[in-house]
Amino acid sequence: MARTNKSMYYVYILKSKNFKKSYAGFTDNIERRLKEHNSGKNFYTKRYKPWVIISLEKFSNKLEAINKEKFYKTRTGRRKLKEIFKVYCPVV
DSSP: OOOOSOOOEEEEEEEESSSSOEEEEEESOHHHHHHHHHHTOSTTGGGGOOEEEEEEEEESSHHHHHHHHHHHTSHHHHHHHHHHHHHHOTTO
């Protein structure tokens, strides 16, 4: 399959199905990346699998996606994640 120059980038938030853990990342292929997390290819996420995507944001610019991922890893970004979790898992 030929790859176009106009790639889309995704910032995703994962939640572990079995633990109170989350993970934020970015990719240009969300299906592949979720498989990697759930197959144990990532050091952090392999300990808490399986994972589900609870938030997905689309960007046409790689730098914007990287900056949004970095934001989620800050104190203010973690507060925003708590808001997302309230919608996805209201009992947490």
